[in-house]
Amino acid sequence: xxxxxxxxxxxxxxxxxxxxxxxxxxxxxxxxxxxxxxxxxxxxxxxxxxxxxxxxxxxxxxxxxxxxxxxxxxxxxxxxxxxxxxxxxxxxxxxxxxxxxxxxxxxxxxxxxxxxxxxxxxxxxxxxxxxxxxxxxxxxxxxxxxxxxxxxxxxxxxxxxxxxxxxxxxxxxxxxxxxxxxxxxxxxxxxxxxxxxxxxxxxxxxxxxxxxxxxxxxxxxxxxxxxxxxxxxxxxxxxxxxxxxxxxxxxxxxxxxxxxxxxxxxxxxxxxxxxxxxxxxxxxxxxxxxxxxxxxxxxxxxxxxxx
Amino acid sequence: xxxxxxxxxxxxxxxxxxxxxxxxxxxxxxxxxxxxxxxxxxxxxxxxxxxxxxxxxxxxxxxxxxxxxxxxxxxxxxxxxxxxxxxxxxxxxxxxxxxxxxxxxxxxxxxxxxxxxxxxxxxxxxxxxxxxxxxxxxxxxxxxxxxxxxxxxxxxxxxxxxxxxxxxxxxxxxxxxxxxxxxxxxxxxxxxxxxxxxxxxxxxxxxxxxxxxxxxxxxxxxxxxxxxxxxxxxxxxxxxxxxxxxxxxxxxxxxxxxxxxxxxxxxxxxxxxxxxxxxxxxxxxxxxxxxxxxxxxxxxxxxxxxxxxxxxxxxxxxxxxxxxxxxxxxxxxxxxxxxxxxxxxxxxxxxxxxxxxxxxxxxxxxxxxxxxxxxxxxxxxxxxxxxxxxxxxxxxxx
Amino acid sequence: xxxxxxxxxxxxxxxxxxxxxxxxxxxxxxxxxxxxxxxxxxxxxxxxxxxxxxxxxxxxxxxxxxxxxxxxxxxxxxxxxxxxxxxxxxxxxxxxxxxxxxxxxxxxxxxxxxxxxxxxxxxxxxxxxxxxxxxxxxxxxxxxxxxxxxxxxxxxxx
Numbered sequence: 054x055x056x057x058x059x060x061x062x063x064x065x066x067x068x069x070x071x072x073x074x075x076x077x078x079x080x081x082x083x084x085x086x087x088x089x090x091x092x093x094x095x096x097x098x099x100x101x102x103x104x105x106x107x108x109x110x111x112x113x114x115x116x117x118x119x120x121x122x123x124x125x126x127x128x129x130x131x132x133x134x135x136x137x138x139x140x141x142x143x144x145x146x147x148x149x150x151x152x153x154x155x156x157x158x159x160x161x162x163x164x165x166x167x168x169x170x171x172x173x174x175x176x177x178x179x180x181x182x183x184x185x186x187x188x189x190x191x192x193x194x195x196x197x198x199x200x201x202x203x204x205x206x207x208x209x210x211x212x213x214x215x216x217x218x219x220x221x222x223x224x225x226x227x228x229x230x231x232x233x234x235x236x237x238x239x240x241x242x243x244x245x246x247x248x249x250x251x252x253x254x255x256x257x258x259x260x261x262x263x264x265x266x267x268x269x270x271x272x273x274x275x276x277x278x279x280x281x282x283x284x285x286x287x288x289x290x291x292x293x294x295x296x297x298x299x300x301x302x303x304x305x306x307x308x309x310x311x312x313x314x315x316x317x318x319x320x321x322x323x324x325x326x327x328x329x330x331x332x333x334x335x336x337x338x339x340x341x342x343x344x345x346x347x348x349x350x351x352x353x354x355x356x357x358x359x360x
Numbered sequence: 361x362x363x364x365x366x367x368x369x370x371x372x373x374x375x376x377x378x379x380x381x382x383x384x385x386x387x388x389x390x391x392x393x394x395x396x397x398x399x400x401x402x403x404x405x406x407x408x409x410x411x412x413x414x415x416x417x418x419x420x421x422x423x424x425x426x427x428x429x430x431x432x433x434x435x436x437x438x439x440x441x442x443x444x445x446x447x448x449x450x451x452x453x454x455x456x457x458x459x460x461x462x463x464x465x466x467x468x469x470x471x472x473x474x475x476x477x478x479x480x481x482x483x484x485x486x487x488x489x490x491x492x493x494x495x496x497x498x499x500x501x502x503x504x505x506x507x508x509x510x511x512x513x514x515x516x517x518x519x520x521x522x523x524x525x526x527x528x529x530x531x532x533x534x535x536x537x538x539x540x541x542x543x544x545x546x547x548x549x550x551x552x553x554x555x556x557x558x559x560x561x562x563x564x565x566x567x568x569x570x571x572x573x574x575x576x577x578x579x580x581x582x583x584x585x586x587x588x589x590x591x592x593x594x595x596x597x598x599x600x601x602x603x604x605x606x607x608x609x610x611x612x613x614x615x616x617x618x619x620x621x622x623x624x625x626x627x628x629x630x631x632x633x634x635x636x637x638x639x640x641x642x643x644x645x646x647x648x649x650x651x652x653x654x655x656x657x658x659x660x661x662x663x664x665x666x667x668x669x670x671x672x673x674x675x676x677x678x679x680x681x682x683x684x685x686x687x688x689x690x691x692x693x694x695x696x697x698x699x700x701x702x703x704x705x706x707x708x709x710x711x712x713x714x715x716x717x718x719x720x721x722x723x724x725x726x727x728x729x730x731x732x733x734x735x736x737x738x739x740x741x742x743x744x745x746x747x748x749x750x751x752x753x754x755x756x757x758x
Numbered sequence: 759x760x761x762x763x764x765x766x767x768x769x770x771x772x773x774x775x776x777x778x779x780x781x782x783x784x785x786x787x788x789x790x791x792x793x794x795x796x797x798x799x800x801x802x803x804x805x806x807x808x809x810x811x812x813x814x815x816x817x818x819x820x821x822x823x824x825x826x827x828x829x830x831x832x833x834x835x836x837x838x839x840x841x842x843x844x845x846x847x848x849x850x851x852x853x854x855x856x857x858x859x860x861x862x863x864x865x866x867x868x869x870x871x872x873x874x875x876x877x878x879x880x881x882x883x884x885x886x887x888x889x890x891x892x893x894x895x896x897x898x899x900x901x902x903x904x905x906x907x908x909x910x911x912x913x914x915x916x
Contacts, residue, residue, distance in 0.1 A: 091491040181372045185391075185707065251485055252557055260483045260711045262372075326558040327485020329708040330394065404891035412902055447786070577814055577865025596762070596788070596840030660789060660835065660842045662816070673819040673833065688817035692868050 062151070067144040068136045075145070076283030077101040079290070082312065083319055090323035101283075105276050113272030118179035127177070128270070128277035131170035135284040138163035141217050142291050146307035152218040157209055160217065161202055164288060167281045168194050168247065174278075175266025186265025189256040189330045193246060196337035197253070201243030203345045207236035208296040210352055217295075225300040235348040237297040239341050244289040245318060246337070248282060252325035253333055290314050372707065376405045385719070387699075391707050399702040399710070401695060414685040419445060419654060422682065423519060429687065431512050432475060435468045436665040437687075438517040440672045443598055444661030445519060448676055449654050455642040457521035458600035463637045464507065464516045465599075465663075466630040467534075470541065471500040472666035473623045473630075476718045477548060480620070483711040484561045489551060496544045499537050506530060521647025531638045538631050545627045552620040562616035566701045566713040569614055576697040579690045580668020582717045585622040586614035592664040599663075604636045619716045653680045665690055667718050691719050760811075762840040766790050769812050769843050773803070793846045800847055801857055804834070808862060813838030815859070818869040820877045822905045823848075830854055830877055849879065858883035876903040 063069055080101045088095025115124060141149050141156040149156075168190060175187025209215050211232075212223035230237045246253040249265075257265035267278055294301050294310035301307040328336065370391055376384040384405035390398040410429060414422045427438040439461055446453055453461075474497035481489035501511045508514035508524050516522050552558060568578070573586035583590045592598070593606040609625040611618035658675040668690030677683040694717035702710050760768075766788070773780045773792045780803070781793040794800060807813065813836035821831040834845040849856055858881045859866040870881045871890040878901040881887070889896060901907060 091488045092495055093491055181370075184370075185372060185394075251487070254485060255708060258485060258708065260485070261708055323488045325486075326481075326489075326555065326561055328557065328560065329706055331706065332560055402890070404889070404893070407891045409902060412907070574814065575864060577863065657785075659786065660844075662837065662842070669816065669837075671817045671835065671837075673817065673835070675821065684819070684821055686817065686819040688819075688869075693865060696865055696868055 058150075062140055063136075067142070067147060067150055068139040072136065072139050072144060072284055072287065073280055076280065076287045077105065079287050079311075079315060080283045082315055083286070086316060086319035087322055090319060105280060108271075108276035108279065109273055111272040113274055116178055116180065116269045119177050119269065123173065123177050125274070127170045127174045128274040128281070131167040132277045132281040132284070134163045134166035134170070135281050135288060138288055139284065142288050143217070143221055143295055143301055143307075144287070144291055146301045146303045146305075149218050152216060155215045157205065157215050157217050157220065160288070160292070161205060164247065164285055165194065165198060167278075167285055170281075171266045171278060174270065174274075175268075178269040180269050182262040182264070182268040183266055185262045186256055186268065189262075190249070190266050192330055193249070193253065193256055193333055196334040197243045197246035197341065200239050200337055200341035200345045201247065203342075203349065204236045204240035204243060205292060205296065207233050207345070207348055207352055210349075211356065217292075221295045221300055221302075224296055225302055228297070228299045230297045230299075233297065233348055233352065235344040237293070239345045239348075240293050240297065241314065241317065242321075243341070244286070244293065245321065246333070247289065248286050250318065251322045252328045254327055255330040255333055258327060287311075374710065383719075387710070387714070389702065389707065389710060394706050394708070396702050396705055396707060396710060399699045401699050403692075403695070411685060411687060414682055416681070418680045419650075419652075419682065420519060422685070423517065424515065426685070426687070427513055427515060427517075429689070432472050433468060433665045433667065433670075434513045435464050435516055436663055436670055438515070439465060439599065440661045440663040440670050441674070441685075442517045442519055443663065444659045444672050444674045445654060446648075446650070447661070448657050448659050448674065449651055451520050451648050451650055453521045453599075453648055454645040455600070455603075456525075456644045457646050457648075459603075459637050459641055460522045460524070460526060460646075461517065462600040462604065463526070463634055464504070464514060464522075466634050466637075467500055467504055467507075468514075469666045470627055470630050471497055471504065472718075473627055474500065476623060476666075476715075477620070480712070480715040480718075481558075483715040484558060486555075486558055486561075489548070489558075492544075493548060496541060499541060503534055503537050506533060518647055520650040521645070523646070525646060526638075526641065531641075534634065534638060538634060542628070542631050545624060545631075549621070549624045552617065552624065559617065561709075561712060562620060565616045565709050566705065566716055567613070567615045568697060568701060570612075572700075573614065573697075576700060577693050578668070578697050578717070579693045580665070580718075581609075581622045581626060582619060582668065582694050582697065584609060585611045585618035587612040590669070592662050592669050596662060598661075600637070604633050606633065616712055616716050623718075653678060654682075667691060668693065691717070695719060760838065762788055762838075765812055765838045765841045766843070768810060769807070769841075772806060772810060772812075788840045789842045789844065791844045791846055797847060797849060797856055800834075800845065801859075801862070803845060804859055804862055807836055807843065812836060813841065813843055815863045815866055815869070816842070818866070818873055820873045820879070820903060822851075822877065822903065824905055828852075830879060832856060832873065832879070834859075853880070854878075855880035855882055857881075860885060875901070877901050878904070 065071060081098055085095040115121060138160045140151045141160045143149055172187045172191040175183040175190060208224055208229050209220055212220040214220055249256050267275060290311040294314055298310045301310055372389045372391055374387040374389055376386045386402040388400045389396055410425060417425060423438055423441060426441045427434045429437050474493050478490040478493040504514055505511050507530060508516045516524055568586045570587040573583050573588045579590060587610055589608050589610055591608045593601050594608045607629060609622050609629055611622050654676040656676055656678040661672040663670050670690060671688035673686035675683040698714050698717060701713050769790050770782055773782050783791045785791055816835045816837040819833040823829050823831055828851050829848045830851055832847045836843040856879060858870055870884055873879050874881045875889050875892050
């Protein structure tokens with residue numbers, strides 16, 4: 054029975070099929086909202102599904118000069134990483150199917166695995182655009198990763214646990230957004246950096262380096278990376294909503310809060326122009342890291358000498 | 361040692377096919393990390409041999425050929441050609457025709473600058489501005505369609521005048537559209553001068569001092585953004601511009617922001633001129649009769665295209681075909697500045713600097729898209745295609 | 759700001775007094791043609807125009823005067839206000855060559871490369887004499903803007 058339960062968790066829910074469908078739905082919401090902000094009509098609801106199915110059906114071109122042993126597994130590893138992360142996260146308001154002490158760190162690490170895979174995928178090819186894109190992807194990873202992690206650890210400290218299920222139990226009906234506004238801000242913007250959304254889309258700035266690290270990918274590999282991005286966005290939104298917005302204890306709250314966050318993110322995407330990679334690094338280390346450290350100081354001081 | 365350096369150079373090719381370029385051009389950018397150390401430009405991917413082709417056609421057919429040099433600033437090419445030819449033939453187009461020429465030219469400038477605003481914003485990754493400015497550009501396109509029947513390649517000019525008149529209803533439509541555009545333009549000016557994120561990409565980037573601008577020989581808004589007062593409409597007023605004087609819009613800073621500000625302020629200037637013309641449109645005929653053969657002689661015709669000075673040299677040998685037509689488009693003057701300015705900047709700034717001059721490769725290369733009139737499908741090699749082009753324009757076709 | 763008339767007067771005086779190998783003409787009201795009789799005069803005249811700040815190089819037009827004359831004519835158009843000052847220089851069709859202006863006017867590079875690939879005029883001192891417009895594999899000794907250019911030759915050579 055145990056095995057069947059695990060298989061369902063991995064292949065159907067919370068990870069697996071339901072998660073993929075849900076992430077594509079969120080991608081559609083994001084695209085539609087952005088289009089509306091930009092005075093466009095935007096895609097119809099099935100467009101992300103059609104994109105992925107089309108890509109999966111297409112021929113996968115393996116460019117010259119790549120290491121096939123790396124080129125083919127990288128998208129699979131990346132997607133597997135984020136799908137695994139999903140089992141520790143309260144997707145759709147359900148309690149995480151697996152949980153252990155310190156699973157927050159594992160989740161954040163698994164999310165970064167996708168970015169690492171993309172960086173590796175870019176540097177594995179000999180294409181100019183991929184190489185520049187890979188450099189930028191990894192540079193960006195190092196700039197937002199620390200502030201993002203620290204921002205997620207803020208709620209963990211007040212909850213006194215690094216286990217997601219315990220933190221969510223603590224934040225239930227406690228809006229940490231009000232007590233830790235900086236942490237929330239950094240976490241949300243960090244998620245945008247992680248997803249390489251505007252204004253942090255320098256790693257895939259199409260007007261400079263075409264598609265960045267993934268320029269060499271086509272067909273299945275591209276589809277898998279694409280899915281991975283979608284899942285990463287969903288998990289990120291879930292974590293932030295659960296930690297800062299008073300928890301996601303039932304599906305209704307989950308959808309309302311994550312979609313509200315998505316609305317903010319789409320608005321920011323429409324509002325801001327792309328930053329250069331050096332400016333991105335500057336923003337993160339100068340303001341992001343500073344804000345989150347100030348937040349930490351406040352938490353530690355208010356919590357007293359217990360820590 | 362030198363050879364070793366060659367190997368270590370990391371070159372990023374931009375073009376001929378690249379998302380940053382809406383038309384084919386090729387830039388080979390050598391980078392050190394993210395910093396550009398050298399840039400080389402190669403043009404001609406859109407070369408159609410139009411200058412040669414004009415020698416095979418009569419004066420009237422050339423008007424329509426030259427109008428197709430560029431899809432964005434088509435009217436100004438035809439205007440330059442008509443003005444030059446009318447001077448050679450000693451025919452003067454009636455005042456009403458001249459005013460309508462200028463009107464269409466200013467509408468074209470509006471549509472061109474709006475298009476540029478969108479493209480440049482897109483290069484900077486500011487897609488919202490891109491979407492909005494292109495939506496508003498549709499207003500001008502509709503006006504042009506309403507006036508001339510076409511959204512691009514209006515064919516408003518004929519030798520000795522214009523083909524289309526303006527009635528009161530059309531004038532009213534234009535007035536109303538200008539109100540809307542003026543309000544939108546004010547908003548855009550506000551955005552490009554106050555949006556902090558966008559300013560990070562434009563302020564102090566690609567600075568060209570006044571001296572550099574003069575030495576590099578740039579023209580048009582690019583030069584005016586560096587404080588060079590160079591506007592043919594004001595310096596050497598042609599067509600109806602003597603009756604509707606233009607104020608030259610200038611900025612001193614010479615960076616990308618200045619180029620944005622100059623072009624947007626030029627929009628206001630265009631609105632003003634269009635209003636002046638509509639309020640005071642001279643009555644009379646629309647065209648003067650032109651002779652079929654143009655007397656022997658040569659002339660220079662200079663006009664201000666949306667991208668800068670457009671230069672035509674026309675030589676007639678007394679027949680119904682030109683001896684030589686030389687077209688010097690503004691982009692070629694500005695293109696060399698990109699190569700010089702890019703050095704020392706971030707790779708990310710290169711598309712912005714390129715977009716900053718508002719390049720128009722087709723103008724530059726003077727070619728035409730091959731019309732697929734034969735339904736028969738076959739794969740052509742590059743040579744075959746080129747051969748077809750040469751034959752097509754060498755009169756074998758006619 | 760110098761006016762058109764002033765510019766033309768200064769340029770006329772300059773051309774007539776300073777060098778005795780030139781002829782000036784006023785084909786149109788705003789135009790001044792300075793005909794150079796020897797190619798050696800080109801550089802000093804251009805330097806002179808630059809020193810007197812008489813306009814910027816707007817274009818270089820090439821003309822093929824046909825087989826009978828057997829010469830090309832290069833027209834260097836300098837513009838200031840409404841004035842167009844044109845330097846006219848004739849060079850032989852065979853092995854014709856002309857000095858590059860790049861040292862004095864960097865923007866001349868594009869124009870000179872165009873002249874050199876379209877007419878087959880050798881431009882001495884051009885830093886990058888490669889094709890700018892024509893394809894890299896364009897047949898040598900084929901120059902499209904010459905009057906005797908025959909597209910059939912290109913077909914047989916490629």
